[in-house]
Structures are given as structure tokens and as C-alpha cells.
Amino acid sequence: MADQATETAKSKPKSVLGLAIFALVALLFVIGLVTDSPLEGLQIHPMDQFIVTPLFGGEQVSFYTPTNVTLWMALSVLGVVALLVLGTRGRAIVPSRVQSIAELMYGFIYKMVEDVAGKDGLKYFPYIMTLFVFILFANFLGLLPMAFTTTSHIAVTALMAMAVFLAVTVIGFYKNGLAFFGLFWVKAAPLALRPVLALVEVISYFVRPVSHSIRLAGNMMAGHAVIKVFAGFAGVMGIGAIAPVLAISAVYALEILVSLIQAYVFAILTCVYLKDALHPAH
Amino acid sequence: MEGDIVEMGKFIGAGIACTGMGGAAIGVGNVVGTYISGALRNPSAAAGQTATMFIGIAFAEALGIFSFLVALLLMFAV
Numbered sequence: 001m002a003d004q005a006t007e008t009a010k011s012k013p014k015s016v017l018g019l020a021i022f023a024l025v026a027l028l029f030v031i032g033l034v035t036d037s038p039l040e041g042l043q044i045h046p047m048d049q050f051i052v053t054p055l056f057g058g059e060q061v062s063f064y065t066p067t068n069v070t071l072w073m074a075l076s077v078l079g080v081v082a083l084l085v086l087g088t089r090g091r092a093i094v095p096s097r098v099q100s101i102a103e104l105m106y107g108f109i110y111k112m113v114e115d116v117a118g119k120d121g122l123k124y125f126p127y128i129m130t131l132f133v134f135i136l137f138a139n140f141l142g143l144l145p146m147a148f149t150t151t152s153h154i155a156v157t158a159l160m161a162m163a164v165f166l167a168v169t170v171i172g173f174y175k176n177g178l179a180f181f182g183l184f185w186v187k188a189a190p191l192a193l194r195p196v197l198a199l200v201e202v203i204s205y206f207v208r209p210v211s212h213s214i215r216l217a218g219n220m221m222a223g224h225a226v227i228k229v230f231a232g233f234a235g236v237m238g239i240g241a242i243a244p245v246l247a248i249s250a251v252y253a254l255e256i257l258v259s260l261i262q263a264y265v266f267a268i269l270t271c272v273y274l275k276d277a278l279h280p281a282h
Numbered sequence: 283m284e285g286d287i288v289e290m291g292k293f294i295g296a297g298i299a300c301t302g303m304g305g306a307a308i309g310v311g312n313v314v315g316t317y318i319s320g321a322l323r324n325p326s327a328a329a330g331q332t333a334t335m336f337i338g339i340a341f342a343e344a345l346g347i348f349s350f351l352v353a354l355l356l357m358f359a360v
Contacts, residue, residue, distance in 0.1 A: 116333055210351070211344035218350050265340050272337055 044232030046225040050152055068148045069156070076137035076150070084133065105133065109267065116271035120278055127167075128274075131160060132267040139220060139259035143252070151262075152220040154213060161213035164270050172277035183280035212269055219262050223255040292356050299353040306346020313338040 055066045084105075087098035095103060109132055113125045135151055142149025150156050172180040184201040186194060227248055234244035317335045321328035 112333065116337075207344075211347050214347045214351055215340065215343060218347055261336075265336055268333060268336055269340055 044229055046228035046232070049148070049224060049228060050221065052153075069150050069153065072141060072148045072150050073138065073156075076134060076141050079137045079141065080133045112268060113271055116268060117275045118278065121271065121274050124171075124274055128267050128270050131164075131270060132263055135160075135216065135266055136260065136263040139263055140256075142220065142224070143255055143259060149220050149224055151216055152224060154217045157213040157217045158209070160266075161209040164212065164273060165209040168270075168273045168277045171274070172280060175278060176280055180277070180280050183276055187281070208273065212266070216262050216266055219258055223251065223258055227251050227255065292360060296353040296356045299349050299356060302349025302352075303346045306343055306349070309342035309345070310339050313342055 052061060052067050052069055054061055055068060055071060058065075061067060083098065084102050087096075087102040090096065090099060092099060106129070109129050110122075110125060113121055113128055117124070138149070138151045138156075141147055142151065172183070176182075184198045184205070186197045186201065189197050230244045230248045230251065234241035234248065237244060313335060317328075317331065317338075321331070
């Protein structure tokens with residue numbers, strides 16, 4: 001009993017700290033609501049949060065201009081480095097919290113690559129791990145109030161998807177030579193059907209980068225736009241906006257789940273494409 | 283009343299394109315529902331098939347994404 005009392009007394013500062021962080025986030029959220037949604041009339045601009053603006057003033061956006069996209073991408077890279085490099089620096093036998101998160105993440109992706117792409121896919125594990133943690137951090141950082149979601153831009157996700165597509169195609173031809181075309185020639189089907197199936201397979205092969213990139217961007221964009229629409233309602237209703245705030249909380253919780261699942265889906269689809277490249281025969 | 287008939291057609295077309303997402307919803311629901319009914323019959327085999335379920339969801343979702351893409355094209359590119 002006495003132990004329990006000291007335990008609760010000890011854990012109290014932590015819960016107070018958590019509460020303080022929560023209150024800070026909530027405050028930022030409210031500030032974001034008030035500043036972003038004009039209070040006169042029902043004027044909601046849910047897509048305004050995705051506008052790319054230069055960081056240091058000016059209007060022109062060239063390829064070298066530091067913009068808010070650059071800033072939040074750099075922040076997500078910093079987050080990845082902080083978690084994976086600094087977190088595992090201690091290499092304790094009994095891992096600290098940060099170290100165990102990093103180790104769990106590493107083991108999770110390692111097992112996924114091994115299960116889906118096979119043993120010879122493990123050579124490409126670092127690339128898939130990089131993709132996963134970068135997308136995960138970009139998604140999660142984008143959920144902070146007043147942050148910018150870099151993965152909601154098709155330009156960002158399309159680059160990653162095209163990199164995966166080109167890499168997988170090159171690996172497929174390098175490993176199998178012309179046998180890579182066996183991916184499109186379904187041996188299990190009757191001979192008369194094979195040309196038709198080959199056409200379908202070729203189309204679905206070239207559509208891969210499109211669906212791969214737009215899935216991530218569309219999910220992130222849609223979720224954030226929904227949150228902003230409810231935020232617009234809350235801004236119009238003012239102080240009595242209980243229903244919109246509850247709805248925002250619910251959608252926000254869903255968005256946290258979606259962020260994780262979309263990063264996972266991007267990584268696992270990369271593994272599936274890699275498996276097709278390594279073992280093209282059906 | 284402002285705007286022209288092309289603008290109106292764009293918005294109507296984008297709205298109709300979004301009905302394709304209902305099909306994706308049915309597909310994703312089908313994948314997960316079948317997974318759960320299988321998992322409840324044989325819970326010990328369920329853990330090994332989660333990755334397959336997510337791949338199935340991703341493929342079912344891809345076709346809904348194309349309707350979203352058509353809506354985007356109508357809104358911003360046409």
C-alpha cells in the first residue's frame with residue numbers, strides 16, 4: 001500500500017508534464033483555428049494549409065528557394081536522426097525508452113521485408129527502412145498544429161514513388177535479364193487468354209507509381225482538409241463549438257492511425273514490387 | 283449567379299467522380315471483413331496474414347484513388 005502511494009506520488013510529475021504538453025498543443029490548436037479561419041461568415045479554406053510559401057519572404061519559388069516544405073522535410077530528417085542515431089548511441093543491454101522504440105521499429109521493418117520480399121530482398125532493407133521512417137516522421141510532424149504536411153504534396157510522394165518504380169525496374173532487368181518479362185506473361189492462364197492478361201499486367205505495372213504516390217498524398221491531404229473544415233465550423237460557432245471540437249478530436253485520432261498505416265502501406269508495397277522484381281515468374 | 287457552364291460542368295464532374303470512392307470503400311470493407319471472419323475462425327493463423335490484408339487493402343484502395351485523381355484533374359487541370 002505504501003509502495004503504491006509512493007509510486008503514484010512519483011508518477012504525478014510525469015502526468016502533470018503530460019497534461020502541460022497536452023494543454024500547450026490544445027492552445028496552439030485554438031490559436032491555429034482563430035488565425036486560420038476568418039470569423040465573418042462561413043468562409044472555410046481547407047486547402048490553404050497546403051500552399052508552398054518561401055520561408056524568408058518574397059514571392060518567387062525556384063528549385064533552390066527554402067520554403068516551408070524544405071523546413072518540415074529537414075525537421076523530419078532531424079527527427080529520424082534524433083530517434084535512430086542518438087537514441088541507439090548508448091547501446092544499453094536494458095534499453096532506454098527511446099532505444100527500445102528505435103529497436104522495435106528496426107525489427108518490425110526488418111521482419112516485414114524478410115516476410116514479403118524474401119531473404120534476398122534484405123539487401124534492399126536500408127532503402128525501405130529510410131522510406132518508412134521518413135514518411136512516418138513527415139506524417140506525424142504534419143499533424144502538429146500549424147505544421148506543414150510535406151507528404152500531402154503529390155510532388156513529394158511522386159518523387160519517392162518514381163524512385164521506387166525505377167529502382168525496381170532496373171533491379172528486375174539486372175537480376176533476371178529478359179526473363180523479367182515473365183512478370184507480364186501469366187503462365188498459369190490458358191494460352192488464348194495470355195495476350196489479354198499481358199496487356200492488363202503491363203497497364204497495371206505502369207500505373208503502380210501513380211497509385212503508390214497518390215495513395216499517400218490523397219490520404220494525408222483529405223484528412224487534413226477534413227480537420228480544417230471542422231475547424232472552420234468551430235471558428236464560425238465561436239465559444240459554443242463543442243460538436244466541431246469533438247469531431248476534430250475524433251478525426252485527429254483517426255489521422256494518427258492513418259499516418260502510421262500509410263507509412264506502413266508505402267513500405268510494404270515497395271516490398272511487394274521488390275519481390276516481383278526479384279522473382280518475376282508467376 | 284456567376285460563372286460559366288464549363289465551370290459548372292467541372293464541379294459536377296468532380297462530384298460524380300467521387301462516387302467511385304464508394305466502390306473502393308466496399309472493396310476495402312470486403313477485404314477487412316473477410317480477414318476478420320477468417321481470423322475469428324482460426325486466430326492462430328491471423329497474425330501471419332496481417333501483411334497480406336494490408337496489401338489487399340492497398341490494391342482495393344488504388345482503384346478508388348483513380349476516381350480521386352479524375353476529380354483532381356477535372357478541378358485543376360481541365
